[in-house]
Amino acid sequence: MLETVDTAIASEEDMLSCDRETLRAAIEDALIHTIGKDPQIATRRDWMHAVAHVVRARMVERRMYTRRAFMKKQAKRVYYLSMEYLIGRMLLNSLLNLEFYENCRDALADLGQDLHELIDVEMDAALGNGGLGRLAACILDAMATLALPGGGYGIRYEFGMFNQQIEHGEQVEHPDNWLRYGNPWELPRPEKVYMVHFYGHVVEHQERGQTHYHWEDGEEVVAMAYDLLTPGFGKKNVNSLRLWAAKASRDFNLKYFNEGDYIGAVQDKIGSETISMVLYPNDATAIGRELRLKQEYFFVSASVQDIIARHLDLGYAVDQLGDKVAIQLNDTHPALTVAELMRLLMDEHHMDWHKAWTITQAVCAYTNHTLMPEALETWPIALMDRVLPRHMQIIFDINFHFLNEVRRHFPGDNAIARRLSIIDEEGERRVRMAHLAVVGSHRVNGVAALHTELLKRYLFHDFHRLWPERFVNITNGITPRLWLHQANPGLCQLISEHCGRDWIADLGQLKQLEPLAEDPAFRARFREIKNANKQRLAKLIHQQLGLTVNPEALFDVQIKRIHEYKRQMLNILHIVAYYNRIRDGRSDEQAQRVSIFAGKAAPSYMRAKQIIRLINDVAEVVNHDPVVRKKQQVAFLPNYEVSSASVIIPAADLSEQISTAGTEASGTGNMKLALNGAMTLGTLDGANIEIREAVGEDNFFIFGMNTQEVEDLRAKGYRPRDFYEANHELREALDMIRDGFFCPADPGRYRDLVEDLLEHDTFMVLADFESYLAVQQEVDALYQQPEEWTRKTLLNTARMGYFSIDRTVEEYAEKVWGIDPEDWG
Numbered sequence: 001m002l003e004t005v006d007t008a009i010a011s012e013e014d015m016l017s018c019d020r021e022t023l024r025a026a027i028e029d030a031l032i033h034t035i036g037k038d039p040q041i042a043t044r045r046d047w048m049h050a051v052a053h054v055v056r057a058r059m060v061e062r063r064m065y066t067r068r069a070f071m072k073k074q075a076k077r078v079y080y081l082s083m084e085y086l087i088g089r090m091l092l093n094s095l096l097n098l099e100f101y102e103n104c105r106d107a108l109a110d111l112g113q114d115l116h117e118l119i120d121v122e123m124d125a126a127l128g129n130g131g132l133g134r135l136a137a138c139i140l141d142a143m144a145t146l147a148l149p150g151g152g153y154g155i156r157y158e159f160g161m162f163n164q165q166i167e168h169g170e171q172v173e174h175p176d177n178w179l180r181y182g183n184p185w186e187l188p189r190p191e192k193v194y195m196v197h198f199y200g201h202v203v204e205h206q207e208r209g210q211t212h213y214h215w216e217d218g219e220e221v222v223a224m225a226y227d228l229l230t231p232g233f234g235k236k237n238v239n240s241l242r243l244w245a246a247k248a249s250r251d252f253n254l255k256y257f258n259e260g261d262y263i264g265a266v267q268d269k270i271g272s273e274t275i276s277m278v279l280y281p282n283d284a285t286a287i288g289r290e291l292r293l294k295q296e297y298f299f300v301s302a303s304v305q306d307i308i309a310r311h312l313d314l315g316y317a318v319d320q321l322g323d324k325v326a327i328q329l330n331d332t333h334p335a336l337t338v339a340e341l342m343r344l345l346m347d348e349h350h351m352d353w354h355k356a357w358t359i360t361q362a363v364c365a366y367t368n369h370t371l372m373p374e375a376l377e378t379w380p381i382a383l384m385d386r387v388l389p390r391h392m393q394i395i396f397d398i399n400f401h402f403l404n405e406v407r408r409h410f411p412g413d414n415a416i417a418r419r420l421s422i423i424d425e426e427g428e429r430r431v432r433m434a435h436l437a438v439v440g441s442h443r444v445n446g447v448a449a450l451h452t453e454l455l456k457r458y459l460f461h462d463f464h465r466l467w468p469e470r471f472v473n474i475t476n477g478i479t480p481r482l483w484l485h486q487a488n489p490g491l492c493q494l495i496s497e498h499c500g501r502d503w504i505a506d507l508g509q510l511k512q513l514e515p516l517a518e519d520p521a522f523r524a525r526f527r528e529i530k531n532a533n534k535q536r537l538a539k540l541i542h543q544q545l546g547l548t549v550n551p552e553a554l555f556d557v558q559i560k561r562i563h564e565y566k567r568q569m570l571n572i573l574h575i576v577a578y579y580n581r582i583r584d585g586r587s588d589e590q591a592q593r594v595s596i597f598a599g600k601a602a603p604s605y606m607r608a609k610q611i612i613r614l615i616n617d618v619a620e621v622v623n624h625d626p627v628v629r630k631k632q633q634v635a636f637l638p639n640y641e642v643s644s645a646s647v648i649i650p651a652a653d654l655s656e657q658i659s660t661a662g663t664e665a666s667g668t669g670n671m672k673l674a675l676n677g678a679m680t681l682g683t684l685d686g687a688n689i690e691i692r693e694a695v696g697e698d699n700f701f702i703f704g705m706n707t708q709e710v711e712d713l714r715a716k717g718y719r720p721r722d723f724y725e726a727n728h729e730l731r732e733a734l735d736m737i738r739d740g741f742f743c744p745a746d747p748g749r750y751r752d753l754v755e756d757l758l759e760h761d762t763f764m765v766l767a768d769f770e771s772y773l774a775v776q777q778e779v780d781a782l783y784q785q786p787e788e789w790t791r792k793t794l795l796n797t798a799r800m801g802y803f804s805i806d807r808t809v810e811e812y813a814e815k816v817w818g819i820d821p822e823d824w825g
């Protein structure tokens with residue numbers, strides 16, 4: 001039934017007040033009556049939780065207002081399904097988006113508290129690995145800011161991304177117990193529970209001449225909802241992110257109780273709850289573990305059941321789902337949505353195959369994030385059949401219908417049918433999740449222009465021949481609310497003085513800064529802000545590493561997951577080559593530089609962990625050499641996460657985006673850094689290409705092979721040793737690393753790493769070295785002309801408006817979700 005809402009909509013004036021005095025009273029009240037602490041002995045965390053409750057209360061009201069407004073419009077809903085959300089801290093984000101930061105700061109001052117000290121107490125919500133999870137968080141911010149009807153679904157991991165510590169130069173992982181002190185932002189919904197079924201078998205029976213399927217026996221886990229509110233900037237709009245936690249099913253435990261096995265029942269409860277216990281810390285690598293498959297299905301089943309329930313609650317019929325709901329699959333992790341939606345429509349809502357399939361395709365769309373084979377998810381059929389027997393049947397049926405279409409389209413071409421099949425028949429038979437996602441979706445998108453072109457040319461070449469209109473590009477973006485408004489208050493102030501405040505929700509406004517790049521006074525202010533941000537980062541480096549760095553030096557920044565394709569190795573080789581130049585007295589033209597690294601390695605990715613150790617070993621030698629350290633220093637900042645990114649990025653001069661061409665789908669770190677006035681040093685890869693077009697070739701350092709050249713070299717037979725022989729500085733640097741110059745106590749430590757580079761060098765580090773070293777010299781030269789440097793970095797900021805996540809989400813709404821702009825808030 002559709003509620004009558006006109007009279008129920010809270011008027012804006014009726015909403016809880018956010019003035020200084022009201023906030024002061026509310027915070028004090030929350031501290032005493034909700035947190036239960038005497039203000040005289042309350043800790044910073046107590047105060048932070050009290051403020052969070054006060055802010056949350058104001059978001060809840062706006063959420064209700066939003067919900068009612070969308071209901072009245074009967075708007076189509078968009079649900080973003082992602083296994084990861086890399087959110088970070090929520091206090092400052094909420095205060096700034098709701099626009100009562102100043103009042104809250106003043107109210108706290110009246111209570112003798114410093115807002116920024118409270119902000120720093122909050123732990124990051126790190127429910128994601130890297131770019132993919134951060135993109136999901138940025139998309140929710142844009143959906144709320146643009147007032148798009150809908151929200152996100154994810155998993156409430158008990159333990160998020162591990163905490164990285166560096167001990168004796170090596171990464172050590174510590175569990176991220178982020179819920180230890182409770183989470184004041186979440187709203188538990190104990191009444192929002194769904195059963196999620198695993199194992200068992202399928203029983204077929206006839207009813208009025210039709211075949212029905214029943215999934216029986218096995219075990220059930222309860223999914224319980226926790227909501228996080230996501231406030232849009234400025235407007236009254238607040239959306240929600242629903243996260244699922246696994247709870248043991250009561251019914252299932254009863255069986256044990258009846259047998260008198262009380263302890264067995266409790267153990268079983270623990271077993272069920274492991275499903276949402278921990279985030280898999282793998283970036284760009286698929287994990288073939290049964291628990292991971294169960295996590296994926298748990299998440300998908302709860303979300304799809306909830307989406308259908310919300311749709312029916314709004315008074316719609318189930319066959320209107322295709323008109324009223326859009327589901328975006330963030331990578332293939334939620335690809336089981338295709339099979340689960342089919343199962344629910346056919347087995348629970350008694351729809352026939354054809355109708356269910358039309359709806360499923362109309363609802364689903366899939367975003368691909370990678371071309372790398374090791375990242376593509378496949379599940380053995382034997383495993384899928386055991387854990388999800390009904391879904392295995394449905395996937396075979398989908399494949400049967402699909403291959404019929406393929407054969408109609410390409411008669412007699414068995415090879416193409418084999419390549420396109422959802423089932424990989426080579427060796428152990430497996431389900432190809434990307435194929436399931438493509439077949440079940442009406443749109444498939446890549447995340448940067450080059451990435452989408454490469455998808456069409458390689459990974460999805462045959463699909464593209466079959467359904468060219470299904471493939472679209474939607475270049476990633478970043479939210480200006482977090483990455484400029486929150487992270488760089490100094491620059492925001494300057495921008496707003498000249499452009500007004502509209503840029504926060506309309507980043508194209510930054511174009512107004514362009515002419516100011518020619519104004520020396522304005523450049524001086526821009527440079528002062530960068531210097532202040534660099535001083536803040538220098539302080540952090542000193543706190544964390546005990547290393548004193550000169551804020552006047554060039555801050556050369558590479559912050560991202562540690563991965564061979566991202567080529568931190570190339571950066572290290574350059575550092576070693578420069579070290580040698582300085583020691584040999586050949587460094588007159590060099591600028592003073594601090595090389596700053598941060599990033600986590602997947603715990604099982606040995607080579608990546610070795611690279612972290614090498615960075616730290618090189619840092620140890622460089623930073624202790626009394627001659628070299630005057631020109632060059634190296635800092636590895638531990639535990640890269642959203643909150644540390646917010647300090648590093650505004651302080652960067654140079655942004656290292658040096659992946660092998662054709663390997664980085666888009667990158668978003670590149671966008672954050674350019675927006676904050678760093679020069680990019682990059683390959684023609686991912687979104688670097690579009691960033692270069694936007695900011696202008698003259699304002700971007702490019703180097704290395706392009707995709708075609710990489711391909712050609714590979715085809716002709718790449719021999720890394722030839723490059724080693726041909727370049728003296730490269731040879732010297734590699735020899736030093738191989739022979740233990742940076743680890744004299746354990747000289748064999750990097751022998752295998754260097755041997756692997758000389759023999760294989762999968763990501764062509766050696767082939768790009770010479771070009772990289774040459775462009776670094778251009779960087780040095782430009783940095784020593786501060787006026788030119790500032791002019792170019794300012795033009796970077798002015799021209800990055802295109803990379804706002806708001807533009808990205810508007811493209812999804814138009815090209816993929818079919819949302820009428822009338823339906824936006």
Ligand SMILES: *Cc1c(COP(=O)(O)O)cnc(C)c1O
Pocket residue numbers: 086129130131134559560561640641642645666667668669670672
């Ligand atoms: C933006 C971001 C990333 C992605 O960085 P890339 O350079 O695009 O790989 C990873 N981790 C965090 C914490 C981020 O904020």
